[in-house]
Structures are given as C-alpha cells and as structure tokens.
Amino acid sequence: MALAGNQYLESRFPWIPNHGYVLTLKADRLEELERDLAGNSICSQAIPKIPMAMRRKPMLCFLSTKKGYLTHVARSVVYYAAESGKDKLEIWNLILFAKPVSIARIRSKIEGRQGWRARKAITGGHVSSVAFDLIMAALLQVDPEAAKFAEGLINRSSPPSDTTPNNAKINWAYQRDAVITSLEIAGIPKEQLKIKSQLDENSSDELTSIFDINETVTTIEDLAILQDLDNTNEDWVFVKRQHYPAKTFVNGEAKLTVILANKLPLEMQLGVDLIYVNETMKSVVFVQYKMFAGTDGEDGYRPNDQLAIEIERMHEAAATLAGVATDESCDGYRFGSDPFFLKFCSKLLSHETGSHVPGIYVPVGYWKRLLKAVTRQGVRGGTVVHAETFGKRYFTPTHFIDMVARGWAGTSALQTDVLAPYLRDMLAGKKGVVLAIKSPLPANPMDEDEGLPTHHRVVKPKKPRYPGRKPKTVEI
Template sequence: MLLGNQYFGAREPWIPEHGYLLGVAAQRFEELENDLAVRSICSQAIQTIPAAMRRRGMLCFISTVRGRLTHVARSIVYYPAESGKDKLDIWNLTPLPAPVLVSAIKKKLKGKQAWRARRALDGGHISSSAFKLVMDALQDVDEAAFRVADGLIDRRPPPPDATPTSARTNWAYQRDAVVTCLEIARIPKEQLEIAPQLGEDASVGLTSIFDNDEDVTTIEDLAILQDLDVADEGWQFVKRQRYPARLFTNGDTRLTVILANKQSLETQLGVDLIYVNETLKAVVFVQYKMFTGVDGEGGYRPNEQLSKEIARMDTLAETLATIKSDETCEGYRFGADPFFLKFCSKLLTHEDKGHVPGIYVPLSYWKRLAKSPAVKGKRKGTIVYANTFGRRHFTPTHFIDMVGRGWIGTTGLQTDVIVPYLKAAIEGKKGVVLAVQSSVVSEIEDEEPPRRSPTLRKPRYPGKKAKVIQI
C-alpha cells in the first residue's frame, strides 16, 4: 500500500452500499498512484451515477489489464466533474494478490439480479442489489482477493460518545467550520484528518483541531497582525501561510484554512467562520450558536454576548453600505447581507464525518425574527427552537451551494474594506477560522511586454505659444 494512501485520521466505520468497476490504462493508473502518494486521494472522471448514490461509500474494483481485476479501493462521488461527468474520489488503493478474471466472476453470479451484475462487470456503476452478488461471486472465485476487498469494509461499531464539555463543543465547531470550507471549495472533506470528536486521551494543552497536524506551519500571532498591516492586494497574506494554516488542494483549486489567535478550547465561546471565495470575490461571515439539550430541545436564548457580536457585525455592515453598488454580473448577490448565524442542534457522534446538525439564517432575518411574537417564551422571555424558523432557513447544503456559486456574500467592490475587520477579529479572544479559496496559478507567468513610451512630437515653431480654442 502506498504511503499517504490512507487519509482517515481515526478509525471510522466504512460500509459501502454499492460498487464501481473502473477500467484504466497503465499510464493513467500510474498518474493516479502518484496523486495518492502526494495527496492521499486521487480523482477520475466517470460516467454519471444515480444522484441518490452520491455521497455514499462505494467499493471500487479497478482493472488495469483488460478482462481482469487488479486492484480494489475505497471511493465515493461527491460532485459532478466540469466535463459533465461525475468525479470519482479514490483512496486506500490496494492491489489484489493476483489478477482475477471478470469472466470467472460472471459465471459464479446467482440470483434474480445476476443479469444486472453481469452488465455492471462490463464497466461502470454496480447497484446496491448487484454489489452483494459480485462480492459473493468473488469469494467463490478467489478467496484471497475477496479477503483484500472485504478488508476495506469496516463494520465495527463506533466508540461510545464522550460526555459533552466546552472543549469538545468548540472542537466540533472548529471542525464544522473547516468541513464547510472544504465543501464550498468542492474538496473532499475526508482530506481533513481530524476526528469528529475530541478524544478522551487528548492532551490538556490543545488549543485547536490543527495542533497535532504536522502539515501546519505556526508562528506567533503578532506576525499575523504585522502581515495584515501591509497593504497587500489579492489576499496574498493568506497564501504565504506564515502562520497557523493548512493547505488543501483538489484539481485547480487551493483552499487555505487558518485558525488564528488560538486560545484554550475550555475558554472559547464559539467559532467565527470567515470564508473568502477569491475567485468570485465574495466574503461570508458565520456566527455559531448552540441549542441546549441533547438534541436541541432546550432551544437557544439570546444573551449579551450575541448582542456584542451583532454590534461588531453591524459596524462592518455600515462600512459596506457606503461602498458603491457593483453593477457587474460577477458582483450580483441575492441580498446585501453577508452575515449568517448557524444554530446547531447537537454535537457530532464518533461515526459522523460531515457537519454539526444545524440551520443557517441571515443576520438581517434574525433581527426581524427576534422582534416577532414567535420568539416569546412562556415567561415572556426570548427563546428560539429549530421549529421556530419553520422552513425559513438554509440547510448546510443550501448554504454551501450559494457561497460556492457566489450568490451570497460581499460584492467584489466591498472586499477592499474587509482587511480591517479581519485584523479586529484576529485581535479578539475568540478562535477565528479564515479560509481563502483560489484557483491554482502557475509559478511562471508570462511577462508583460514592456510598453513603449509615447514620443512627444517636436513643435514646428519653437518658442511660439500654441493657439488656444475656447468652446
């Protein structure tokens, strides 16, 4: 198995619901292996699979020799490729002890869905019903190959959930913020080798989810402020990674995630997410809030801390309102509010890999809701539950799609005033997650040809004043 071919940071159950037979040429297979060695994951464009099967574990059988299975791997489809096909993300690539004849597997297929399995073994998606038949036939044909394929399936139950604490709550918030950034940038979230929950054996001095990550570069927080003081267009201060940062890549997209001004997780009150889509020049701000109770049944009561946070956002909003309107197509947004609140209902369990369950609402909508009778409790206090919002909220899927396509956030003309706010946020006492998405630019760019200086025409009559014509 290649080094870097395994990118799960902790044991997590992985049970595929369907499969895929991928045939690749030897040269292309070598490129996939190189990608795995460097990035722990590789991608291949494939024919589209049923939409309902996306985001579900898929055991991938790979054939580098016509008519024979040579490798097996874990895989999943998250997003379609730019070509209109689907993008198959592959990891845990493992060679079979010996190539297995596809024709031999076809002969061993049994059951009503055998015809479907035979057709799938010609190449492409293997449905849920056919997948079990293929695995049973593989076991009959080659027990050793079956053990390798079955070894990628992890059916062990997850460890019990830890008792919620302030540290574990903020661990989940930080991880959720980074996962959100990865999904907006269309980078597989499995590249984040961070467990869903803070383990019982975690060191006392942990200050962020990146503390144990060897790929993170660190420097004193003062260097961040010095760097921000420099007028530097294009968010170059983020790309240089001179401070706690982690770089994720996928194709031509780079995502730099920074956990700035880290404090003890026990004393943090939450995580602010700042997402900068450099390609579309849109900036979005998210404030996390937690419903109380095991499943959020206790609701959320606005407090003085929220009022202070809203006041800081209002200060920036007033500045943004003074910027002239962006009339370009790229600068169009659904609304002028780049601020959102995410109300979370519970922490992740150990087997979860995605987002902390919750809902997003724009800050401007929250202000209206907070004044309405819908938020008044039995004792005339203000309290909200998940059902208080009804259908008037965005799910993580909705939010990620709108940010990724540039439908919400600041306009391009407003980004010039964002740096002072970022400096103020980093100077605060809360952990701030800042992510900048940009396209990969070649290190060697074509130099712009030198412009020819215009040559001034010599006067025909030196010393004579030019005739002035007044209109």
C-alpha cells in the same frame, strides 16, 4: 435500504418511540414530501389532532401509498398544530420497504386483549402505545425484513458516558465543522481532513485548534497564498504575519487555505466564527455558530447579551460596507447585501460522520426580524427559538454551500478591501476564528509551453441520493 435525510441517525443518543402513526398518502403527495426531504432533510404533513400528551414524543410513522399495504416507514414527531387546525407531523429518515406489506396480513397476526385497538389503528391514524407494541410484533411475523427496517430507526443505545458540553469540546466541534464546510464550498473532498469529529478525552489541555495534532500544519507566515493580498491593502499584512496554524488543501484547480486563528487553549475560547474568502468569486462570507440546547435540540436557543454584542459588531461592519460603491459587474452581483450568517445546530457533541453538522443558516438581517416576531416564551421567561420557529425560512448546509461556492452570497468585489480592519480586530481578540481562503491554482508554465490544457480535472459522478432506487426518466 439506504436512508434519506439521515442526520438524526448520526446521533449516539437514544430515540425510542412508544407510539406510532399510520399515514395514507397519494403517490403525488409522497413525491412532494420526498422533494422536501431532498432539500431540507425533513418534511411535514397535516394530520388529525393526536392526544396532547403524545406531542414532542418520538413516533414511528408507517406510510401507505398503495391501498391495503404499508410501503414506507419513517421517524416522526408532532410539535405544533398546523395552520388548518390539524396537527403538523414532522417526518424524516423515510425508508422504502423492499416490498409492500399487506395490512390485512398484519391484522391477522395481531393478538392479545387489546388486539382490537391495534387492528383498528393499523388502518390509519394515531397508534397508541399498547397498539404500537402489538403491531410491531405482528409486522415481525409477517415480514421480518420490513420489521428490521422499522427497528433500524429505533436507537436504544445509552448516551455516551461523558456528554458534558464544555468549551473545549464545543469549540473543537465548531472548528471542525467550519473547516469541513469550507472544504465543501471549495469543492475539495472532505476526506482530506483527517480529524476526529469529537475531542479525544485524553487530549492535551493546551490544544488551541484541531490542527495542533497535525504535523503537516505550517504557520501562516510560510504561506504564499496571501502574497497577492499584500499588494492591495497593507491591512492584510497583519493577517499574514500572525503565527496561526494553517493548512492548504488542493483538488484539481481549487486551492483552499484554512487558517485557525486561536492563541488560547480550546477550554478558554468563547466560540468560533467562520470567515470564508472566495478569491475566485471575489466575495467574503461570515458565519457565527450557535447551538440548540437539549439532546435533540428540543430546548431551543436563548438569545443572550453575547449574541447582541456580536451582532452589533456585524452591524458596524455592515454599515461600513454599505458605504462602498455599488458593484455593477456580473461577477459582483449578489442575492443580497448581507454577508453575515448565523448557523444554528444541535447534535454537536454526538456527530460522528465525516460531513458537516446538520443545521440552519439564516442571514443576520433576517434573524433580527425573526427575533422581534417570536412570541414563544421559555419556562423561566425570556425568548426561546426552536428549529421549528424558522419554518422553511432558512438555508440548509447544502443550500448555503452551493450559494457561497457560486458567488451568490457574500460581499461584492469592491467591498473586500474595507474588510481587512474588521478581520484584524477579530484576529486580535479572544475569539477563535476560522479563516478559509479559496484560490484557483496558478497555471503550469510547462503545460502552456507545450500547448497542453492547464488543468486536468477528474469529475466523479455524484452519489445517488437514494441508493438502490432506479432513477426517474423525464421525457421532454
């Protein structure tokens, strides 16, 4: 059975639950949770309070949507209390059993001196450590296939031998994620980027970008994609004349040029920004990356002086953009005036798939408000922000990519020219910058002469979100 919201399974770090929970839900409530999973890759349900000692510890959750049967299994954890005075159960990696498993049959197979605890727990509620082991053993006897699904959520593998988050590894992962995100915004298959997700331990210490090992990369001065920018603002000439590694990706009518503006080895870089220039929609978006500390991001993020400096730079740029005349055109309409975003992510050094690193996107303007409202303090004092701090007030990578691709976020068309000095200052600094510029491919004169369509786009059907499940039929 394929997994939904599976970013956590992409980690090479252990996830070993020693207790569990049996959650009984109505079918309509399950549909609501599945919609949350589809959009956020995680959902939550209020439950009676569990022992305080069990909070923040991995917990395998069995779900029952059919009376007398277990129908699903998922990963879960309790971090905080719910507003109703109950506990808030966070759920992800929801898996539907091939067939419902009889609770009565599981109870009949439970054995041992503590069997009474397990037989009581399987009917609903928190499952203690002792009862959890007995239930897992009984499930294996009753339905080996269902037990395999449950066991598949448990990761007992040891962490990699070298997990030191040095600058080189972090910046490699940031660069790759920025490029992957750019490809997905442009609608270009991410498989075109054949770059390992993690920095090879045997790589040269002189690498300055993920493109340094790619022989097809050219320097920016060889690219014609920026030629039209020279005619609008001479500040863009500075960008074009820099000898930065760049690569162009093409898919149908979409053309994306990615520029990795780095002049220092990865080890010496201070971080990576993504600047996405959408020439089609005449918008520019800036993304600053930040990482949650800890194996699973459990240690949160501590705002520091460096972030304050970066936000001040964004504030100065935003103040300049605010002075630009309002764009009254339909193409110039945006949801908001803030083109600056922060992306918070964990699993950075354990991400092994071809997609982007799962994370949380928030506009910088909202981040400023959130920072003032945060009251949770770290062990050593100071403000600490966790993923849970954002609640549902954030954009998932899927939301962000779709929003930028459709031109709902970013600068207006009239603000583009004033951004050149800001980009020049960033490219001249010590920070690594990923500049991605999407442009439509020019029409083919031969096609026009022959009266043929300019482009021949092949639209592949979307992959099902839940492979193996029959699509729902909606009658109107």
